[in-house]
Amino acid sequence: MASYRTPLVLIGGFLGAGKTTLLRSLVTRLRSDGLDPHVILNDYGNAEIDASSLEMSRGRVTPIAGSCICCGSQAELIHALRRAPLQRHSAMLLEANGTADTTEIIELLTADRRVGRYTLPVQAAVVDAARWQRRDWNDRLERVQVQTARFVHLTRLAEVSPARRRAVEASIRTLAPRARFASVDEIAGAIRELSRLADSLPPRRFDTSNERVASAVSSASEHEARHHFSSLEVPFPDPVDEGALRKALSELSPEVLRIKGIVRLKGRDEPVYVQRTDRPGSLDFFPVRVNTELETLLVLIGVGLDARVTQPLTRFSHRRSP
Ligand SMILES: Nc1nc2c(ncn2[C@@H]2O[C@H](COP(=O)(O)OP(=O)(O)OP(=O)(O)O)[C@@H](O)[C@H]2O)c(=O)[nH]1
Numbered sequence: 001m002a003s004y005r006t007p008l009v010l011i012g013g014f015l016g017a018g019k020t021t022l023l024r025s026l027v028t029r030l031r032s033d034g035l036d037p038h039v040i041l042n043d044y045g046n047a048e049i050d051a052s053s054l055e056m057s058r059g060r061v062t063p064i065a066g067s068c069i070c071c072g073s074q075a076e077l078i079h080a081l082r083r084a085p086l087q088r089h090s091a092m093l094l095e096a097n098g099t100a101d102t103t104e105i106i107e108l109l110t111a112d113r114r115v116g117r118y119t120l121p122v123q124a125a126v127v128d129a130a131r132w133q134r135r136d137w138n139d140r141l142e143r144v145q146v147q148t149a150r151f152v153h154l155t156r157l158a159e160v161s162p163a164r165r166r167a168v169e170a171s172i173r174t175l176a177p178r179a180r181f182a183s184v185d186e187i188a189g190a191i192r193e194l195s196r197l198a199d200s201l202p203p204r205r206f207d208t209s210n211e212r213v214a215s216a217v218s219s220a221s222e223h224e225a226r227h228h229f230s231s232l233e234v235p236f237p238d239p240v241d242e243g244a245l246r247k248a249l250s251e252l253s254p255e256v257l258r259i260k261g262i263v264r265l266k267g268r269d270e271p272v273y274v275q276r277t278d279r280p281g282s283l284d285f286f287p288v289r290v291n292t293e294l295e296t297l298l299v300l301i302g303v304g305l306d307a308r309v310t311q312p313l314t315r316f317s318h319r320r321s322p
């Protein structure tokens with residue numbers, strides 16, 4: 001049996017907070033330090049899209065699409081962690097989807113003996129400093145997502161005043177008193193250090209794994225019942241006019257918290273990513289650099305979304321079943 005462990009890092013945080021952006025920066029930094037990171041990426045319909053944006057070779061990234069790894073996709077997560085071809089000087093970076101209850105994932109990764117080749121999980125919570133606790137009925141989930149964090153990475157700091165930043169940090173400290181506010185470099189440094197330490201450790205031992213796993217699984221179904229997040233996929237088979245698409249997206253109901261996907265625009269050769277968070281006016285288009293074969297579709301994410309929300313988009317496409 002191998003006498004080393006692999007650092008296991010969970011990246012969590014609310015929809016659109018900046019998790020994939022952090023992940024991308026960490027991958028670049030770890031690689032330049034000689035570590036060979038693997039990534040597991042969980043998202044609604046389009047984990048493949050984020051996976052391809054990382055520009056990593058296929059064997060190094062495992063997308064888990066569909067439901068949360070904290071509930072419906074726990075078995076897939078364990079399977080992906082077990083089959084990853086790890087060696088020394090590596091790290092496993094696991095991005096939860098933006099609606100996941102990260103405490104459930106931490107519990108699973110701590111208790112399940114099948115992931116004993118990894119270190120205990122270390123969580124980096126990504127928090128949009130401008131939107132922290134301004135998400136109405138999603139504030140509770142956003143708080144839960146920082147509670148088990150070792151590191152908190154604040155994003156969009158350029159958009160907030162020093163007073164707001166202090167207030168956000170104070171509020172997070174009451175929920176996660178032992179967490180450290182950390183930059184990308186500081187998190188990368190901590191992973192490097194963990195990798196150094198884990199390089200001579202035997203696999204973990206477990207005493208009571210079954211009971212704890214059972215409790216993680218049963219509370220996962222409560223999570224599903226409580227949050228009711230859902231996604232709708234809207235295919236865009238033909239090139240669309242950028243102005244018309246921007247207008248239609250601006251007409252979507254505020255129930256749609258996040259939009260991501262790939263479309264083809266009239267007059268442009270390459271496909272483009274489309275991204276919108278729940279921030280007013282946020283809508284980004286940027287070219288797809290790798291894997292241009294991905295299906296062109298947009299994924300809308302929200303709480304209990306109903307097909308009627310796609311109405312402004314029907315002129316481009318017909319909704320496909322989730
Ligand atoms: N202004 C600003 N934009 C940011 C920052 N971090 C991320 N973004 C942008 O926010 C959008 C969402 O970022 P992602 O990294 O995809 O967020 P995510 O948390 O992975 O999103 P989901 O996977 O959908 O939950 C992208 O357009 C990013 O470029 C930041 O610090 N400042």
